[in-house]
Amino acid sequence: MNIVDIKQNNRKKIYFYIRENNFATKQDIAYDLQLSLPTVTQNLEYLCKAKLIGSNQKLSTKSGGRNPIAYSYIADAKVAIGLDITKHSINGVVMDLMGNVINRIFLKRDFRNNGEYFILLGNLVENMIDNIHLDRQKLLGIGIAMPGLINEEQGLVVDGRVISNTGISNKDFVKYIPYPTKLVHDSNASGFSEIWMSPEIHNAFYISLCNSIGGSVLVNDKVYMGDGLYSGEVGHMNLVPNGKPCYCGQRGCFDAYCNAERLANYSNDDLGLFFLRLKQGDELLQKVWNEYLDYLAIAVHDIRMLFGCKIILGGYVGAYMKDYMDLLCERVNAKNPFGENAHEFLLPCKNKVESVATGASLYFIDEFFKNFGKNPMED
Ligand SMILES: [Zn+2]
Known part of the structure; x- marks a missing residue:
């Protein structure tokens, strides 16, 4: 030195x-x-x-x-904003250096790949800043998380079939959001937020059970990006040869069996209602849920055999998993050739509501700590 x-x-x-x-x-x-x-x-x-x-x-x-x-x-000496953009909503958080959410917004709005939508995002960001009288000098940047295959280095959505956002890039945002921005993959943001909140875990696989299934490989407290863009894309692992069709064009993908929509379809597109009726003992839903757990157990088992690390169940369905861990672990244990107990490596997520938005903002917070001392602090 x-x-x-x-x-x-x-x-x-x-x-x-x-x-x-x-x-x-x-x-x-x-x-x-x-x-x-x-x-x-x-x-x-x-x-x-x-x-x-x-x-x-x-x-x-x-x-x-x-x-x-x-x-x-001073926890709010610097802050970062995270936006979670989904097919039908926008969730935003302002996060301080201790990981506290100091402001949040939620808006039901269908995603559109047009100027009007980007203007709306720009206005939302300004409102979030103004609502808490935030000095703009404190803002480190804005992480924007979306579904799709995202080249995070280039800031480009390469394949956006889930919400039709193919081709969107950082340049589309900077016109309306005059701060540093970073485009991130939603599952990576969620996974990163979980590992940030769990100092005891350094390696994990995060499964995002949302309306599409994603995943994130976390190694040494960082998201492992692989050589291409497909690292962690477990949604398209083949579970059933020639099985149900998947939106990707293939058949039998994990996504086709375990995305959250599949469950919500049984309860007026309301996942909360699905789990409420399940608790009330609805026989059809119990059958659906047991089948869901059967398929989820296959994926969990395969991931465990591949990585041998902790597996975190996140996304919309992950938020409800706490009460069903015994049922799932039983199924996973039945497949394990080494007599492992899944209760020791399989965990429901901690961050149940805003993991994508918080994870997106954490990229900037983490970067700030990593570079601390390298640049003059007056910057
Ligand atoms: Zn697929």
């Missing part, structure tokens, strides 16, 4: 120490991080000036001497 690296590293360490502890005195920091008081002082001044931490919070001491200054973490 050269002298610049050491300086950056010290600043980062101090900043993260305060983040973890919420507030700390100069003496705490110097002692716990084994840094000299002048080094700590210099960095604290810098971080205060950059408005990333606050000072002046007096701690009461029993000694009667001068109270030491406590430095506190």
